[in-house]
Amino acid sequence: MLERKQLKNRAQVTFVLPEDSPPGPVSVVGDFNHWNPAAHPLQPRGDGTRTATVTLPRHGAHSFRYLAADDHWFDDEQADSHDGTNGRLHT
Secondary structure, eight states: OEEEEEOSSEEEEEEEEETTSSOSOEEEEEGGGTTOTTTOBOEEOTTSEEEEEEEEESSOEEEEEEEEGGGEEEOOTTSSEEOSSSEEEEO
16 A cells, blocks of 8 residues: 655655565565665554655656565555556656
């Protein structure tokens, strides 16, 4: 799930997943962090979810996916669109 907050010239996007599905560490990777899994690991929060937040330019489009343990790549079903391999986020 994606949570969004519009700032003056930027968009703050929070990527949200259940705390235990999939099990183990998960990172959000995309063109906004050069597909680096160390850049945005999801962190647990008190409501049973885990999240990572990025700030992006408004009026843009970005490709992203999640990377879990054992090199398990997966998509966000609630992404704005998909390009065949990646989810797409529109700010």
